[in-house]
Amino acid sequence: MPVNTAFPGIGIQPSPSIPERIAAVLRRDIVTAEIDPDTAIKQIHIAQRFGVSQAPVREALNQLIAEHLVVHYPNKGVRVAPLLAAELQEAASLRVTLETELVRKAMVNFTDADAVVAETALDRIGKANNVGDLMAAHEAFHDAIYEPAGAPITLDIVQGLRARCSRYLGFMWKHSDKGRLSFSEHRKLLDLVLAGDADKTASFLREHISASTDATVTCLEGR
Amino acid sequence: MPVNTAFPGIGIQPSPSIPERIAAVLRRDIVTAEIDPDTAIKQIHIAQRFGVSQAPVREALNQLIAEHLVVHYPNKGVRVAPLLAAELQEAASLRVTLETELVRKAMVNFTDADAVVAETALDRIGKANNVGDLMAAHEAFHDAIYEPAGAPITLDIVQGLRARCSRYLGFMWKHSDKGRLSFSEHRKLLDLVLAGDADKTASFLREHISASTDATVTCLEGR
DNA sequence: CCTTGTTAAATTATCGATAATCGATAATAT
């Protein structure tokens, strides 16, 4: 009993469940710094906002708890996680370790189709006209670079770490004009991947992550 | 308004919630291979077993989903995750990368108190008389070795990866007598940490993880 | 004989309401 007989091999992407839709909206609001750190998120408010009962809201919040975007206080609910320089620095350090390894493995398998996907994401970065779209495109670009590595567990961890770091970027963009996401750095990263020099690509990626982290940390400490 | 005036500085460890207790039991049953891979876990059964309604059961299952110990099929429930050699190998490879880094950082800060905690866990490994206790002690030992690194995010990720790998160990122990958890290897690991040679410790740790992984993979493929 | 459509059973997902918990405040006692 195949999942999708009309388009064999493609499969049906299940329409996002209610909890997933709610989590997606809250996640965007958090990483774009639309909601301030430490803000309490009350189940009833969210339930009314989406016109559902509290049960699916709780599931969405549990998702965000697992992603460390909110913190849970038993019997007191959840709050948007605080922004701590130590968290950003450790997460970024891990990203350097894991993403350089991922890109090395990906480069071995990189196909023309993968390049097309990455180019498309790059275009989306250039065309994005709001913070949410920009971040989504940024995610998509990095994922496109790493997916060919064929390391799904690592990729999953990296995605979580990147979301955690993106929060800080979103905060910086909201409160200052520094460190705008540079189109050109990503263009160069993709060019390096296509050129095939693994060492050069890895060290450029390390710089890419470190530089944006350092800018964010100084912005964070300046308040 | 201090949390605990009778024992200042100690604080009250909040008694585990119902979902946490349920998740803990299911987690143990899964990693000790008491439940076979692909077994469907029905909400009503668990609810009746613990004498609660389905709501807290769903929360416990969501926890296990986040830990990748069960897989969720929308509108069809959860099943114990399958055992795949590829998953074990990638998770173990990640563990080598992250745990060698952790132990290096931990050795810089290692105190006598940390050593006592590790020795205690080592004793528990020796005295454990069932698979569940053995695994819990094993976890505690490795955590004791890594905690002084002061890298909570990395430690959290490593704990998740170790739980994923432990499933395979539990499976092997259930179906063969090979690869019993050796007390002596952990004794030597702790000795190396205390001796202070970071390179030697890291390479021993790499071998410790790789060897047990290889044994498990061959056991897994032999059926 | 195979396919297709229909129904029934089982299970998940959601709902509305209740119980349990917490923080703050008021009341009482020392």
Next chain:
DNA sequence: ATATTATCGATTATCGATAATTTAACAAGG
């Protein structure tokens, strides 16, 4: 006046029941 206890309001956590979904069995038709 201070410290302890009791009550209140708000919110989470849990419950029991219903709605939605899937699966399997079976019947009708090609």
